[in-house]
Amino acid sequence: MSQLLLEHVSLTASVGSHPLLQDVSFEVKAGDRVAIVGPSGAGKTSLLRLLNRLGDPTQGQIFFEGREIRQIPPTQLRQQIVMVPQESKLLGMTVRQALEYPLTLKRISRSMIQQQVAIWTERLHLPEDWLGRTELQLSVGQRQWVAIARALIMQPKILLLDEPTSALDAGRSRYLINLLTDLAENHRITIVMVNHQLDVAEQFCDRVLQLEEGKLVQDKILRQTDWLEIKQQLIDAETHAAEGWE
């Protein structure tokens, strides 16, 4: 059985406006490492948001483990499908509180929460002195790293990452890719990643979904050599999209 299944999903922001997503169908199996690529405005973030129920399709259906996701309470769904948005906010919490908060929703004991925070703080090399800081006391890249830690601490079945390395330095990007590889290979976590940095997707993903103007134009299991072809298609699509903006 597929873990995620999208059937003819379309999304329109308002009546009569151009659809943000049009008739998108695909399935994802547990442990897949999927890259979503496409020019700016192609609908990548809109698609990720639907998978996390931050919006509902105007048409079509999305299933998680066989259940239509509108039938699953959002808090229950978001413990299993966790999203790291492009710009994360700590909503006035300290880093420690932000790491603890999603675990409190899991109704586990206080000592277990503290143990998990300690494990993931160490695993992601979060410096001790970050834990008392709020987002105003963190750089954009540090905030992104905390958002990734907060998602991983949930041990989700599916991790949705929107440009996860956009603000990370080269060392942290590499570390993240190695960590995600371990989680996918040894814990069968499914990863769906939007990334403009194709080299990151290339190192990690084994499947690519290519969006253009809200349509899925390619769904491909990857071999190494495919990336050359995909890169050229993306350059062509981005040039075409940029011409449309002029």
Ligand SMILES: Nc1ncnc2c1ncn2[C@@H]1O[C@H](COP(=O)(O)OP(=O)(O)OP(=O)(O)O)[C@@H](O)[C@H]1O
């Ligand atoms: N709430 C909204 N209302 C109206 N239009 C929207 C809304 N959210 C996004 N859009 C539009 O939908 C289209 C797709 O946006 P989306 O953020 O999904 O694209 P993207 O592929 O993630 O782009 P980028 O690579 O720049 O992040 C864009 O044209 C955007 O302007």
